Amino acid sequence: MTPPLPPILLIEDTPSLQLLYRAALTKSGHGVVTAGTAAEGLELMREAAPQVILLDLVLPDRDGLDLMREMLQLNPSLHVVVMTAHGSINKAVEAMRAGAHEFLVKPFDEARLLNVVANAHKTAQTAPPPKPAPVTAVAPAAIPVNPTVPPAPIGSGFIGSSDAMAHIHATIVSVARSMATVFITGESGTGKELCALAVHGNSPRAAGPFIALNCGAIPQDLLESEVFGHMKGSFTGAISDKPGAATAADGGTLFLDEVCEMAPALQTKLLRFLQTSTVVPVGATRPKKVNVRIVCATNRDPMDAVRRGQFREDLFYRLFVVPIHMPPLRERGNDVIEIAETALARFAQEEGKQFDGLAPEVRALFRRLPWPGNVRQLLNVIRNVAVLHEGGLLTADMLPASLPQQAEAAAIPPPVAPSPQVPQDAPLVLDALLGRPLAEVERMVIEATLARHNGSVPKAARVLELSPSTLYRKIEGWAQR
Template structure:
């Protein structure tokens, strides 16, 4: 693995040397430049992950290095180095696009942590770019299925393989995991995309009406059959038939469906005509069909006819890495629909949302975000915009709960109280907290505090 490449820029050679020794010991590749012109020349010739530059230098100062470095190599992160007395310049530099700043005299641990944090951020950014590239290469119909976690990568991989085939598919998973979206995406990405996609929920229609809905009927077949009716299977001819909640299909209709799959023929209720159909069947269930087979509630031969290819949809509990991005996705959609300028979800609310197990999966998450969007009065969704169950949630087990997280929570609350006491005045707040203004800005950004 290639070492991260760092350029240290300072007109004091002793400082360059000291930083070189420190960072080399940390496993980084380090280069030195002793003025701004030399630094820019190196940046033109070589790719650097991080540039650490002093602000005050003769001829070409750190601000100009920052400005030109962003033009030459936009992906390079720039850290400004400044004497404690000139932290005001550091605030200005961060507004101009610097990733962070370090005050002199240096604290070695602070340098290590700052660089580690920036490199981790760059790594995440690179992963996101790769993911976006992968997503751009996927069929357009996949865009409605949000997720980049390992379980979802497996789902996408299987979907891509089954698209061109004619094989029947069984999509399994808990209620609300997006089984219908997957079925539609497969249809819209495949050779039948210009043909009908017909969907029916087998558990939502009474048994005495379901046969007619699926297979159609002839006029006079029963009391209310006032005219011939084409069934959904026939309507799906040359396209895709999506049978949701297939486990709820009554035994008598299981036989008839099996016959259609095997022979590609059906006979409407009350009719003697045989109709030939060409359909790809995609079924979905949140039930354990194999267990129902063992119990005699579902035909084994039908199960194997449907389950040529299984796609198992993971629950949100199994793909927690996707929860935050799904929330942001729906927040953007519902904010636009409501005509509101909602920018984000605050830390406390986010921690509660991430701690929740989401038994209703994406459907429940979507409804929760829609509710919060309607109720919030500001630009940030807070814990008070969420249902009561989130306000009483124990968030201690969220992600990697640690001492650092506990300290962040305390620090966030302390700064928010201080800001409120000083009526939002940042300079006064910084003075009361005993920190400089640049440090306060950095903490506001890091801890996601609106001020």
Template sequence: MPKAAAKPKARALVVDDEPDILDLVRITLARMGLEAQCVGTLKAARQALAGDRFDICLTDMRLPDGDGTALVRHASTRYPEMPVAMMTAYGNMESAVAAMKAGAFDFVSKPLDLRVLRELTTAALRARGRGGEPADESMGPQAKLIGESPQILELRTLIAKLARNQAPVFISGESGTGKELAASLIHQLGPRADQPFVPVNCGAIPADLVESELFGHRKGSFTGASSDKPGLFQAAQGGTLFLDEIADLPLPMQVKLLRAIQEKSVRPVGAAKEVPVNVRIISASHLNLVDAVARGSFRQDLFYRINVIDLHLPPLRERVGDIPVLVAYLLPRIAAESGSPAASLDQDAMAALRDYAFPGNVRELENILERASALCESPELSLADLRLPEPRQMGAPIASRATSAAPLASPPPATESTLADRLDAIEQQLLAEALHACGQDSQSAAERLGLSPRAFHLHMEMTSNVQPPKRP
């Protein structure tokens, strides 16, 4: 009986003008079962790509006849299925970020850390393997991204592209647009899909515990540290760490996070040595980070590091055509969770939803339908069952969230005060009314305003003369 043909080895193209580096990479890849072809110039690399097929390309940033980023762009255009990783000088993060924006899969710093090189190569080959799979979105993870609008179709395409590389992604969008869902899809469609996806709400962690939660701690490092505890970076080892509401991180913690991302290692609280970590970073915020950088509340260097690729999620009011599709998806799910028959919407109720501004986006739509389904005894939900806010409350998203239970008083009268003073007065009014509507529960008031608890308390401190309105 004839023997089955041996599976051909994966092939790598290595581009560097230093013979020692080429030998080191070739030997490392050979021990992983890869065959490497080594060249020393940009011209030779292009010729090799034109004449042969490679599963991965590793290229230096600086080559005798050009920039490695040019090779990344060339390969992204001509050979999009082949991951290209960049080897760059230690500490040259600007070049690494530029390469990933050009389409590089990931980067490894020189002098080469062979552990990082092996992990990068393994992830790249996994991405290469997934690249040939048919894009059947009807049964895959992207089916969770409900909608048929042009915005959603474009979003699915972008997510599929982002899943193939390891560049940090920053997801922007209003509260309730599905930022964690988008991050989870990027993870599930990428080479790290079989590794952990660890989401963390940065605004929900007390300021004095952020470092311990993210990096871990050693026994006895502070009061209450009765044993060693790994952090969320270690929990996400090999997978993806999703830092939601990253703008709420304190400035001192932003410095340590920047180092952890750049060095791919963390130092647990109380530890003498750093611990290497291999995670992909995806972050998100409903705030405008450009404005936060301008105000000095967010570090510019961290912003550039996490914002290699920006993914914006559109608000629901900009894709009104998706509302019937979302309703058709959500109502049966709500019914299944409650064990009751699925309800439907009458024409007036559907028309009202299409006209509503949805300051809370898809999350608010789900809450409206869940509340209506729970309170209505009829199989068909009417406009009255939805209990939508009055039309005059459908203006700015924050105002709508703040006043769903307490009518908004008239704006402060125009005076000769500055614009900043008038805006402060409006903010004081919104904070007070949110507290009043939530029975002085600051956490509920923060959620009503679309803020994290930490951001809410910060606003309270900045407008310290806010007092809850007297009850009538």
């Protein structure tokens, strides 16, 4: 007989909500202990030894985020689900970065509550015992970085001991144990998928599947089927049922690469998937529940995509919980040498040859190069050398002829662009704006832009580099005043 799970600790200071959440959890078979203050919650945590805690971030006697940090220091294996009102969603995101398992935005329905609690219990049951580590569960910006001490076994594909990479390693270790969505940014070839693999490999889901899907490489009309699956006969060519990537990743991690290329209609369905943890294959009528951790990546500026109306703002804030920026290779110092030497040894072994490392002039050249293709370009260069040469010391004459030219081009400063001409009527425009409150100036600019585009919010949003939803909120706010 399976032993009963430890009770859930519910810390909520509003009596009506406390009663509502407790009733829903009890009806589902969960044991629940409740507290209305931070002090009571801390005492009950020691007495009841819960695995899962539901924590309101606004408490009468203490900040909920500080309480969560203390609880995680006392017991790193806790799975804390934070609860917050819609207006304080930034606080919830901060909590996720500090080690929370998941967050709930009030008001939420009973199904969402029970699903989050079930996932937290499942993760707690399968997670290995926590190991002592020098990194505490705090926000990534506060993680101490020590390049000489690796924070954890990140994975053999992640090479580099620069300060930037040490900070990324520490962030991965801190976030891997939670369900927080990770949003990886960086230029093409910087290793975003390796970063996603490291998050998966250092998490309790490491034994589960890692499913990668490139949203930019799949035709838009097939993307929904690839993500959520389809039923036989649901469209032309659907000759059998097919599980999508979200179902295939059940119990593991779903990596959505180039997520900003996703069609708007699919963005809506992805947002619902994140909120409900259920998938509805194309042609199906019944949803299916899955337990998936989302990691996504893009080589674009996601905020710019939001401003241009190409990416949903609410989906962006749901995904952009723990951002990790992969720096370009040119900003990683001696990492370029470490990566080149490691790759040379590996490719030489594959080709059955013996190389003796990099010559000093090659090391100096590699440090000077801009590496527009980043790590991917470097690996191609080393592969080229390993295939075309017999071995020995890797000298400059073994490199592709284009590399020294790239170094010379990078050394030439780019031409200075001429200053834009200031319109003759600019002083008159400035005179009309000077002395007015900033909010009034903003409204004048927005209303003038809308008038120029015949009241079209999408067109005005593109010109102003804002999302249409932002403009609609501003217009509604003015109407209510």
